[in-house]
Amino acid sequence: MAATLSLEPAGRSCWDEPLSISVRGLAPEQPVTLRAALRDERGALFRSHARYRADPHGELDLARAPALGGSFAGLEPMGLLWAMEPDRPFWRLIKRDVQTPFVVELEVLDGHEPDGGRLLARAVHERHFMAPGVRRVPVREGRVRATLFLPPGEGPFPGIIDVYGVGGGLLEYRASLMASHGFATLALAFYDFEDLPKDFNIVEVDYFEEAVCYMLQHPKVKGPDIGLLGLSLGADICLTMASFLKNVSATVSINGSAFSGNRHIHYQQTTIPPLGHDLRRAKVAFSGILDIVDIRNDPVGGCENPGMIPIEQAKGPILFIAGQDDHCWRSELYAQIASERLQARRKERPQSGHLEMHRPLERHLICDIWRDTDNLCLTGT
DSSP, X not given: OOOEEEEESOSEEETTSOOEEEEESOOTTOEEEEEEEEEOTTOOEEEEEEEEEOOTTSOEETTTXXXXXXXXXXXXXXXXXXXXXXXXXXXXXXXXXXXXXEEEEEEEEESSOTTTSOEEEEEEEEEESSOTTOEEEEEEETTEEEXXXXXXXXXXXXXXXXXXXXXXXXXXXXXXXXXXXXXXEEEEXXXXXXXXXXXXXXXXXXXXXXXXXXXXXOTTEEEEEEEEEEETHHHHHHHHHHHHOSSEEEEEEESOOSBOOSSEEEETTEEEOOOOBOGGGOEEOTTSOEEOTTOBOOOSSGGXXXXXXXXXGOOSOEEEEEETTOSSSOHHHHHHHHHHHHHHHHOOOOEEEEXXXXXXXXXXXXXXXXXXXXXXXXXXX
């Protein structure tokens, strides 16, 4: 009997949706290698592989069978997807057009040689970033430059503003996925996009306040509050918004610092100075990449540093997700300092925990925070 490669859901699924992978029609205990590959929108190839052994019935289910080596090892049902690495060194997988899918090719090869075995089965699967019924609405309202993603249905829906970090432009792939889980999500640009400033030299909170007002006035957004989601510099912007603006119910900070790094933060009569940095402390890692984790003037005074964002003023819960292998800045240290400040100023004891986080988990953590009631500090690898 010929081997067959089965995927569930078949044909297509959302990028953050679990994908079940199984093989049938193998010989009992047959050694095989599974490979996955996709090309991004600029033609860069991403690949992964893992070695497996069929069970006594000639079947293989990645939800029950541990990988014996390759790009990963152990029981990882979706390892073939999260472990894909680029052929181009240091190339990052980014979805730039959420209206088209990534096309993933999966193959089953005989034996444990990833490039030399006989092809036994093959399947093609589309991984989409917009679930059926999700609506994409470009926003050019006043100064606000953004894209609003609306879930299927009449609404109104709980609202979220999603802010990315250094690099500028407008990235939509996280906001589009959040919309499929019932959130009206605004992917917000703040520099180097259309007529926005080319450079970002000062955090003018007024611009982000305008985005909050846009969301709260939208007929499809359920008030009176919204949530904030930010990454890196975007996380610090979200923490600033939560500290100074009304109508923020909860905030998720992914690798934020709760400090102003290299830019002044300005809102009305308040200015928060940057920590500053010294490029002479940069190092070149063995891989050839510049390691800048030491260049910032890390706070000596901890949670009492005058350059810290006054996060204790935020009225809603805050979830800190801090990568322990972040070589841009000391995310775990900053999350701890932020937690200490919240505990000292709010008289609350934050919860904390550790986990090994692959990208599909990010969405579950984010969706849960708006139903929570406590301040959280969650650190992960």
